[in-house]
Amino acid sequence: MRVSELENYIKNIFPWVGPNKLRELVRLVYEIAKREHKLPEEILPPSKNLTFESVKTALLKRRYPLNFKAAHKNQFYLPKLELNDGARADLTPRPFYPRTVYIEESVKDTALVARVRAAFPQADFKQTDGKCQVGSSNFSRRTETLFIHREKYDFLKPCPCSCGSAGCGYNLVNLGFGCRFECEYCFLQQYQNLHAILWPANMDEFLQKLDNGKFNKGPFDRPRIGSGEFTDSLVFDDITQYSQQLVPFFRSRPQWQFEFKTKSTNIQGLLQAGGSENIVVAWSVNSSKIIQETEHFTPDLTSRLLAACEVAKGGYRLGFHFDPVIIYDGYEQDYTRTVQQMADTLPADKIAWISVGTLRFSRELKKQIEMRFPDNFILDGEFLLDFDGKMRYGDQQRIKAYQFLLSLLRKTFPSAYVYLCMEDPAVVRQFRQ
Ligand code: SF4
Incomplete structure (x- = not known):
């Protein structure tokens, strides 16, 4: 109707x-x-x-x-x-192949631009001074435009943990914007106003800023720095090859930990770069139902876990993010199966941390999800406006989900640090390890 x-x-x-x-x-x-x-x-x-x-x-x-x-x-x-x-997400499977590539004048001779030219010879390449408007008016068409630019301001920031929630001291490197996966809950649908994929070509300046940076360490033994907030850390790594510079940089700075956050299996660059104890490759994991029905175009759980085993063999430590946990009939059995599959597959001693967070979203994102995925089931839960203006399941439902999942994860992976993400400090206190 x-x-x-x-x-x-x-x-x-x-x-x-x-x-x-x-x-x-x-x-x-x-x-x-x-x-x-x-x-x-x-x-x-x-x-x-x-x-x-x-x-x-x-x-x-x-x-x-x-x-x-x-x-x-x-x-x-x-x-x-x-x-x-007209706003429905386009779920037709297709490879990532931008139609138009905008290249900012100042980065036109970089190795990244050369790789992009070789990878997408049929694309329409346009040079820009960085001031023109690029991208589509439609978020669903964002992958048609690639913009390679020189980042000037937004290199590093503390994790934008929502106002009032318990922080974990995370620090973000803003390496790229936009993703080719289509997760129904993704906040970029509402947050990204330039509908294109953005790759900065001045990694050397990012590394310089990192060396001069001062970082929080939160409850961890060392500061944690990561990419993968405004994009998936590895989804484009075969072309961006950011890992080739990040890995040696952090390997020589053991006072910090770096985290790649991903759902992809694009790990060749990591394997070539060689691992390091202070570099954690973290996968977002979920129940198979959530992966199949809401994380469109992403690899399935088995593929993610096999990729995790490969990078562990390559010398990296592992992280996992049960985020977002989505509550539906039978979710406990389904998440238990995911934890069991992890236990059966992964080298447990290589897991540095596991975070857990139930689905939350802003009011604006709710409307975007509804428009782009009108047949979704993820919004069928009972979401209430919460302490920080975001929508969450009611306290009792969240606490019950955390009691179940945190105790299961802590029992199954006793050497991993298991913590809650973007939660009410009062709830976090109940589950502190
Ligand atoms: S993988 Fe992450 S960034 Fe990409 S669509 Fe999914 S939630 Fe968004």
């Missing part, structure tokens, strides 16, 4: 309601009908003598059965429903 049809249907039942009340009812009926695979008429049958308050209360109870009683009414977020078929 289209949004306008749903609005008209509800207006017919409540002809007197204003736009705000209409918005709330449309939102609730839509979310319940989607989750229960029913028609709006089955959720809210046409009837006379209904009052807005009683209907809203009944719908809220049905939409939030676990949290209706405990949640404050301001925690239910009921924005206007906006769906747009």
